[in-house]
Amino acid sequence: MQYYDANTFLYLNGKFVKASEASTDLYSQSLHYGYAVFEGIKSYHTHNGTRIFKAREHYERLKRSAELMHIPFPYEVDDLIRQTYKLLEKNNFKDAYIRPLVYCGPHMTLSPGAEVSILICAWEWGAYLGCTLQKACISSYQRPNPKSTHIEAKASGHYINSILATTEAKAKGFDEAILLDMNGHVAEASGANIFIEKNGKLYTPALGHILPGITRTTVIRLCKTLDIECIEKQITVDELKAADSAFFCGTAAEIAGIASIDETVFPSLWTETIGATIQRTYKALVLEKQNYEVII
Template sequence: MQYFNSKTVIYLNGSFVKATEAGTDLYSQSLHYGYAAFEGIRAYNTHNGTRVFKAKAHFERLKRSCQLARIPFNWDIEDLIRQTYKVLELNNLKDAYIRPLVFCGPNMSLSAPAKVSIMICAWEWAAYLGNDQLKVGISSYQRPNPKSLPIEAKISAHYVNSILATTEAKSNGYDEAILLDMNNNVAEAPGANLFIERNGKLYTPPTGNILPGITRATVFQLCKRLDIECTERVFTVEDLKIADSAFFCGTAVEIAGIKSVDEVVFPLKWQDSLGATLARTYKCLVLEKQNYEVII
């Protein structure tokens, strides 16, 4: 995957620079300790032009992540949104994945940074997990104890846990992993939230041990519009494996159907599931199609 080329332009600390000419300090806390915060955002080519989906919500979460991690955040969110559209324009991108990153300056001590920087880059990226139903496996890795890290913050260091879980899953022949929490209840995927369908209702793990995703919140909004009962509930691997259907959701994955967990195949056909209904509705929403709440 090539994320940039000699013509790619990024936003860095108030200026637009070539990606090939940008750099960072080799002594930064972000490089040595993973002390940084980031977001994943998508832009879609709609009939109204290029639109960044829920840009404000994403940048507000970036600010909140920095606050929880004690990383200074002194930028204006509305200005960052404007710069994001400028990055898309300068790179001639209409459908794109956008990555804002707040990173720290040189500091080898284990203390809050005195100097921070922000960059915004973008690239073309299709559905992160592809368009086919997924075979997933229960990971041997758990989500961190929420008393050890602010789990609701999107912090770079958290994603070592995600990399290990996904790498393990792929080495075992799966497309992706599902991680449990410290109490061995189902938590989420390495980079997405999880919903299960059972008897015409949807369930998803509650906040506290998961990243409260923006797409997750959108699914709740769509369920309300579509009169689909959707409830937060703690559930086990055993509960997961007797579900009728399941899906991941997230900015990168959008809404992705799950075929099986640990070789246990869900009985409901994906096209007949609530997840598939939500996937179609979500696509209409992000593309700003009229009457997106109507199933088409």
């Protein structure tokens, strides 16, 4: 996939520069140790113009991730939101994926550095998991132990775990991996949270071993709006495979239905599931086709 061309702009340390002309320090602590924090945000072409979905929530989480990882964050959230809209306008992007990244300067010790940079880039990108139902497998890789790192931070180095899990899944002929936590309970996919449906209710893994996704929170709030019972709890693999249906959710994935886990095919027709209802409602929300923002 081509992420930029000769005319693409990005935002780097307060300036808009051509992506093809931007550079970074090869002695960066982030490059050598994966010591950086980032976000994934989406904009949508709505009848109200180009709108960034949950921009404040994403930038507040970026700030919180930096604080948890002891990375300086000398930036104002309101200004970052303004600059992101300018970036979309300069590139004439409407439906886009936006990637802010706070990364560290040259520093070769295993202690926090004082020098940081901020990059915001964007590209036009469709649904990350595609439009078809996903075939998933239980990964042999676990999510990191919360005592080994701040699992709730969206830190660059954490995603080595995701790359390993996805690579394994695709090598086995699956679309996506589902990782368990240290206790063998369902945690999340490589880059998305997971919900299951059973007997007219939704269930999702409780916080503690997972990234607290912004889309996950949106789904839970939509359930309240739609009068759908949604329960946060520890979920076993047996409970997962005994579900009526299931779906992934995330900024990039949006709402993506799951066809099967390993060799277990979910019995419910996707179009008749709660997940499909959430999928349609979420799409209406991000496109501002209905005024759900007043409620959630």
